[in-house]
Amino acid sequence: MTSTRKRRATLLAAIISVLVLVLGVMPALADTGSGVIQGTGTISPGLNVTPEKQEVTFDGTGAIVSDVGQGTISCTFDGESTIEEDLSTGEGEGSLECTAQLVPSGSASASCSVEYERHGSAVTVDGSCSGDIAGSVTAACHFEPDPGLPVTSYRLQCTFAVS
Numbered sequence: 001m002t003s004t005r006k007r008r009a010t011l012l013a014a015i016i017s018v019l020v021l022v023l024g025v026m027p028a029l030a031d032t033g034s035g036v037i038q039g040t041g042t043i044s045p046g047l048n049v050t051p052e053k054q055e056v057t058f059d060g061t062g063a064i065v066s067d068v069g070q071g072t073i074s075c076t077f078d079g080e081s082t083i084e085e086d087l088s089t090g091e092g093e094g095s096l097e098c099t100a101q102l103v104p105s106g107s108a109s110a111s112c113s114v115e116y117e118r119h120g121s122a123v124t125v126d127g128s129c130s131g132d133i134a135g136s137v138t139a140a141c142h143f144e145p146d147p148g149l150p151v152t153s154y155r156l157q158c159t160f161a162v163s
Helices: 003-029
Strands: 033-047 055-066 069-081 089-104 106-119 122-131 135-145 151-162
Touching: 033 069, 055 089, 055 151, 069 106, 089 122, 106 135, 122 151
Parallel strands: none
Antiparallel strands: 033 055, 033 151, 055 069, 069 089, 089 106, 106 122, 122 135, 135 151
């Protein structure tokens, strides 16, 4: 191999190494995204006609499109009321943890601090996320309580955006 070919081979190897490095960190560059998510949750001690503080959980899956790819997302929420909640209204805050599998960039995650507000079946969520997908998060959701009193479980469908 001539010295010119050796230099070209070395240069090509260096370029490939940089590309592998850049593609390997691309999920860390995903700072915007939007999508849909649906799932189920629990409410304890349960919504009733008499207002009281609640502990709330949610587990859901959905689809996301971000600035570095598209794919699936799964999220969990753990939170609590900031007011006494009843069947018609509620307000609270908590932690939202999400993991996405994006094509072509791979796995990405977000840790979010959020606040929610519920009026009837409409729920809004606002907060901020850090991690691979970072920024302000907003969501508009439809709350479907399971039958019976007190309401201790529910279904939720949301559209969300991180910017």
